[in-house]
Amino acid sequence: MKKSVLVGCIFVSIISGILIGIIVHFNSNRVLEEATLKEVENANNFVEKYENIIETGTLKVKTSPNTKIVYETLYLECNHLESKEENIDADDVNQDENYFLNKYIDWDVKSFSDERVELYKQQVGICDKHYVVKKMDNYIAVYTLDSDGNQNLKEITDILTVYLPQEDVDLLEKGINVCGDNELAKLLGDYE
Numbered sequence: 187m188k189k190s191v192l193v194g195c196i197f198v199s200i201i202s203g204i205l206i207g208i209i210v211h212f213n214s215n216r217v218l219e220e221a222t223l224k225e226v227e228n229a230n231n232f233v234e235k236y237e238n239i240i241e242t243g244t245l246k247v248k249t250s251p252n253t254k255i256v257y258e259t260l261y262l263e264c265n266h267l268e269s270k271e272e273n274i275d276a277d278d279v280n281q282d283e284n285y286f287l288n289k290y291i292d293w294d295v296k297s298f299s300d301e302r303v304e305l306y307k308q309q310v311g312i313c314d315k316h317y318v319v320k321k322m323d324n325y326i327a328v329y330t331l332d333s334d335g336n337q338n339l340k341e342i343t344d345i346l347t348v349y350l351p352q353e354d355v356d357l358l359e360k361g362i363n364v365c366g367d368n369e370l371a372k373l374l375g376d377y378e
Contacts, residue, residue: 246282247300249274256304258296263333264365265314274303315366319373321347321358326377328370331363345377 250364253274260267283298286305293305311333318329318337326345329337347355354377364370 240269247280247298249303250300251276251279253279253300254302256302257293258304258306259311259313260306260308262308262310266313266315266365268313268315276313317364317370318361319358319364319370320361321355324348326358326374328374329361343374345374350377 192310251274255272255274257270257272257276261270278289283295286295286298286303290305293307295305296306298304310323314330316331318331319339320327320329322342324347326343326347328340328343329336330340331337347358350358364373
């Protein structure tokens with residue numbers, strides 16, 4: 187009889203252990219499901235909270251008082267590219283790229299940053315760096331050329347032609363075409 191009581195106790199213990207295991211398993215799954223549902227609900231609340239936020243700050247690049255404006259012009263007849271850099275105008279400070287696109291409609295915005303704005307355009311004609319060096323009243327004169335070949339007096343130098351060799355005087359009477367400030371300075375330097 188002792189043996190049957192012992193076997194009965196063991197059997198009841200095993201059955202009780204199995205039942206307790208099943209109950210714990212179902213409870214832990216329910217707790218896990220509740221925790222997962224709680225996390226999903228928190229995530230949805232977070233998204234709803236930040237969906238309605240209106241961004242007031244801006245990350246757009248804008249010009250500053252230190253910005254330089256670079257104007258690049260390609261002259262189509264002579265194929266020369268002239269570049270001119272200037273300090274920014276007060277009206278153009280704290281402006282974004284769209285402002286420059288609208289203000290400088292004849293120009294392309296080549297690059298834009300808070301330090302430098304590069305504007306570019308192509309222009310029919312020749313640049314203003316085409317010169318004719320000629321003799322004028324025993325002095326050497328410099329004329330600018332326009333696209334139509336018209337000569338406009340730029341300056342009369344203090345270089346006298348009476349001291350030059352006759353070959354140079356003959357060339358100066360016909361006119362010597364020069365392109366660029368450096369070439370002009372070199373030619374005038376040769377005659378000094």
